[in-house]
Amino acid sequence: MRRFVIPLLISAPLWLSGCDMLGIEAASAVAARKEAEGKAVGGACRHAGRAIEDCYGLNRKADKAAVFAGWREMNDYMRENKIETVLPQAGGATDVAAKPDEKPAKGAGEHKGS
Secondary structure, eight states, X not given: OHHHHHHHHHHHHXXXXXXXXXXXXXXXXXXXXXXXXXXXXXXXXXHTTOOHHHHHHHOTTSOHHHHHHHHHHHHHHHHHTTOOOOOOOSOXXXXXXXXXXXXXXXXXXXXXXX
């Protein structure tokens, strides 16, 4: 019996190292992925000109610390390189752009005399 137990115990770490093939993610890999996703969300919110509070509200599942870190990094990058914000093109209830059914005020955009 002892002849079978010792080789089994020696080979157990080799078998367990194959758990990555089963699709089981390590906790550190999950945490790193969530942080990267949060930073990407924060950077995208800043590039779109959204306030950090709006970004938190629109992305409730994202880690707030990672979102803020991404927002701040993008803010610094945009200031250093003098990049303007890009308004979202997709229509949505939270877009910063004016609604298409709104009409400009009377007299706006008219030029008098040429």
